[in-house]
Amino acid sequence: MALAMIAPVLSVPKDTHMEYPANKNSNTLAQKIGSLTYGQLIMLLATDKHEYQRLAAKEIGVRSYSDPEAPEHIYQEGGITQLVDLLGEDHSLMLQFSAIQALINVALDEQSRVDIVEAGGLKRLLELLESENQDLVRHATWCLVNLLRSRNMKDMAREEGVMGKLGRLFKTNAQETRPYVAMLVCNLLDDAPRQNLIAFQKAGLLVPLFTWLVKFKSDRELCRLVLASIYHLINEKECLEQFQSLRGLQVITKMLSVSDTPENLYIITKIIQILSSDEDRGSALIRNSPTLVQTLISLLRHHPCVFIKLAATESLSNLAVHRECRSTVVKENSLRPVCDLLVHDFEDLARASAALVNNLCADSAICLTIGSFPHVARALVRLTLPANSTPTQQTALSCLTYLLRNADFGRAFLVVGGVERLGRLARMHHNPVVHQSAMTCVLLMSAHHIIVPSLVPDIVAAAIEAIVNSSETYVHYCSVLSLVALLEHPNAEEGVSLRAEKILGKVGAYSEYSAKTEWEEVLCEVAADLASFLRHAVASPVSLPVGQVAVPPQQVGEPVAPAIADTAVVEEFPPSAFADADPAGPAEGSMSVLPPLAKDVAEVRGLGDSIDGSADGHASPASGSIVKWTLKCIMGKTVKMMRVPSSISVEELNTMIGAKFGMDVDSLKFKDDDGDLVSLEGADDMEFMAECFDLKPKRKLEVYIEGKEVVAAGAAVPP
Numbered sequence: 001m002a003l004a005m006i007a008p009v010l011s012v013p014k015d016t017h018m019e020y021p022a023n024k025n026s027n028t029l030a031q032k033i034g035s036l037t038y039g040q041l042i043m044l045l046a047t048d049k050h051e052y053q054r055l056a057a058k059e060i061g062v063r064s065y066s067d068p069e070a071p072e073h074i075y076q077e078g079g080i081t082q083l084v085d086l087l088g089e090d091h092s093l094m095l096q097f098s099a100i101q102a103l104i105n106v107a108l109d110e111q112s113r114v115d116i117v118e119a120g121g122l123k124r125l126l127e128l129l130e131s132e133n134q135d136l137v138r139h140a141t142w143c144l145v146n147l148l149r150s151r152n153m154k155d156m157a158r159e160e161g162v163m164g165k166l167g168r169l170f171k172t173n174a175q176e177t178r179p180y181v182a183m184l185v186c187n188l189l190d191d192a193p194r195q196n197l198i199a200f201q202k203a204g205l206l207v208p209l210f211t212w213l214v215k216f217k218s219d220r221e222l223c224r225l226v227l228a229s230i231y232h233l234i235n236e237k238e239c240l241e242q243f244q245s246l247r248g249l250q251v252i253t254k255m256l257s258v259s260d261t262p263e264n265l266y267i268i269t270k271i272i273q274i275l276s277s278d279e280d281r282g283s284a285l286i287r288n289s290p291t292l293v294q295t296l297i298s299l300l301r302h303h304p305c306v307f308i309k310l311a312a313t314e315s316l317s318n319l320a321v322h323r324e325c326r327s328t329v330v331k332e333n334s335l336r337p338v339c340d341l342l343v344h345d346f347e348d349l350a351r352a353s354a355a356l357v358n359n360l361c362a363d364s365a366i367c368l369t370i371g372s373f374p375h376v377a378r379a380l381v382r383l384t385l386p387a388n389s390t391p392t393q394q395t396a397l398s399c400l401t402y403l404l405r406n407a408d409f410g411r412a413f414l415v416v417g418g419v420e421r422l423g424r425l426a427r428m429h430h431n432p433v434v435h436q437s438a439m440t441c442v443l444l445m446s447a448h449h450i451i452v453p454s455l456v457p458d459i460v461a462a463a464i465e466a467i468v469n470s471s472e473t474y475v476h477y478c479s480v481l482s483l484v485a486l487l488e489h490p491n492a493e494e495g496v497s498l499r500a501e502k503i504l505g506k507v508g509a510y511s512e513y514s515a516k517t518e519w520e521e522v523l524c525e526v527a528a529d530l531a532s533f534l535r536h537a538v539a540s541p542v543s544l545p546v547g548q549v550a551v552p553p554q555q556v557g558e559p560v561a562p563a564i565a566d567t568a569v570v571e572e573f574p575p576s577a578f579a580d581a582d583p584a585g586p587a588e589g590s591m592s593v594l595p596p597l598a599k600d601v602a603e604v605r606g607l608g609d610s611i612d613g614s615a616d617g618h619a620s621p622a623s624g625s626i627v628k629w630t631l632k633c634i635m636g637k638t639v640k641m642m643r644v645p646s647s648i649s650v651e652e653l654n655t656m657i658g659a660k661f662g663m664d665v666d667s668l669k670f671k672d673d674d675g676d677l678v679s680l681e682g683a684d685d686m687e688f689m690a691e692c693f694d695l696k697p698k699r700k701l702e703v704y705i706e707g708k709e710v711v712a713a714g715a716a717v718p719p
Contacts, residue, residue, distance in 0.1 A: 061106070080112065130168065137169075141184050169184075179221060190232050197239055256268050316338075317356040320359035330366065380418075390433070410445055425441075429469040436475055473523070493537075631701060666707045
């Protein structure tokens with residue numbers, strides 16, 4: 001299904017305009033007026049010749065649609081003021097009609113809309129809505145549709161009393177007027193201030209709007225516009241509650257099964273997505289419509305439009321917090337099709353599928369089944385790559401915190417480079433949400449004791465960095481327990497011993513920590529053992545007896561309501577309906593909706609085929625301890641020391657140095673053996689720096705940094 005076919009689903013058509021009779025040159029006077037300049041046409045509007053005024057207004061309307069420069073000419077000559085004046089009661093009905101026809105097309109220009117309002121056009125058009133002439137009412141409504149494309153006009157219309165006028169328009173019996181009323185309501189509510197939604201509901205307009213949905217459901221276009229308005233309204237709590245009291249849940253679920261147009265089907269699915277974001281309403285949806293989940297599964301599996309697939313997947317993700325939904329997915333043999341979407345090229349859809357997988361994995365039997373699919377581990381590693389957005393990475397990591405509880409899946413994850421990727425994500429201290437989930441996964445892999453010896457030093461280094469750089473108790477929990485589990489490897493002891501003094505203070509502090517939860521009690525007990533090892537390791541490293549390592553508590557989030565859709569007049573789909581959730585650490589309760597989908601579609605980088613390579617293309621250490629470089633980082637008069645793995649990339653080095661200095665790094669340069677400053681811009685430069693390190697007896701180099709301080713606190717830095 002082509003995007004253009006269903007793009008304007010939440011809007012009025014972008015090219016709304018008047019179509020004038022083709023025979024505008026049918027007489028001599030019309031021909032002469034058609035050849036006049038803009039200045040001459042405006043002068044005719046100011047005359048007292050009725051026919052001249054009418055034909056001049058008509059010509060201005062035609063040119064406003066066909067000539068891109070018309071709005072500026074009309075404004076410069078004072079034409080907008082003249083046209084608004086012709087709407088006055090002292091002019092004939094025919095002249096008013098001609099002036100409105102012209103203003104409909106003039107209002108297609110954004111600046112002209114401002115000029116019309118400043119000339120008093122908005123107030124006068126609202127007055128014309130009370131006319132007894134239905135043609136005049138219809139065209140006044142049409143002109144208001146174009147005026148309300150601008151967000152600031154929606155506020156002005158509310159203040160001028162548009163809600164009171166709409167009550168009268170909803171009662172119209174004129175079939176030709178209804179689509180324009182529906183377009184007006186849609187543009188009034190789309191991307192509107194919250195006060196507009198509340199004012200609409202308080203004016204009692206939701207009831208007649210819902211009545212239109214039920215009464216005129218066979219009119220596809222009218223139904224589309226009414227559904228779009230309802231979509232905008234139910235983002236407001238009071239409107240949502242009234243919609244539910246009107247039996248809106250039953251009507252919407254019934255329409256889902258009978259809708260035969262992609263535009264309407266898309267909006268209905270988005271409405272269900274909002275309704276299902278609340279756990280109680282989601283349960284009511286499933287009770288009221290036993291076939292709802294089956295219908296959504298069918299859309300996910302078979303509908304050709306990717307945006308309808310996306311909306312259906314997001315809705316199922318919300319509903320999957322209920323056991324009934326999870327059972328239905330299994331009965332419909334849909335676990336594999338859901339997991340197949342993890343590799344979709346459209347990042348939003350892949351992320352929505354990951355959110356659905358995450359919520360399905362709340363059932364341990366389903367989690368085992370999903371973990372047995374051979375492509376899932378590779379697909380989730382791919383979603384954590386830097387080419388994806390932070391919400392996508394977080395959603396994939398959240399899935400892994402379920403799946404990695406199974407050792408067999410952990411082995412499959414190891415084979416596809418998952419541990420190397422976790423090692424990089426575990427260093428993203430600047431992004432607490434991703435960092436916290438990554439450390440949970442590190443602990444799960446460490447607890448299974450399946451990390452190959454060559455990767456242990458890098459994971460140990462990541463866990464130690466997490467203790468040093470993070471102030472989150474839960475991150476310390478994951479790091480401390482991971483270190484204890486990894487200390488059974490001989491090459492882990494050296495890495496911990498070398499940094500013992502660095503982390504002893506934070507680890508030892510947990511001996512006096514007041515634990516409030518069970519996992520915090522575990523942290524205090526294990527930290528005491530690790531602190532004892534660290535004290536001895538400062539002088540003489542010794543082995544720490546390693547026992548059974550506790551599995552971390554599952555982190556969960558709260559359901560969140562979808563965001564308001566994109567503007568009703570831009571031909572694109574609304575953003576996904578998930579909102580960012582604050583990282584609150586491990587929480588209690590049942591699994592719920594995952595963090596959001598981003599607007600943009602990112603190009604997803606694929607994984608290499610070699611099982612010895614890391615997920616993002618960098619080679620893994622071959623064996624033994626990982627080689628470390630010591631960097632003397634110089635930024636102006638500030639000097640800091642850093643130790644980094646020799647396999648680090650330029651991008652990762654930029655990120656680590658930026659995090660250490662609290663800045664955005666513009667460029668890095670190192671001093672070679674000849675004393676020259678060499679820019680670090682790519683893999684070749686890193687190889688040359690490696691050669692220079694080999695010639696240094698103490699393996700230490702000076703790195704000079706140029707950049708600027710980060711202004712926004714907590715701003716995310718790409719991995």
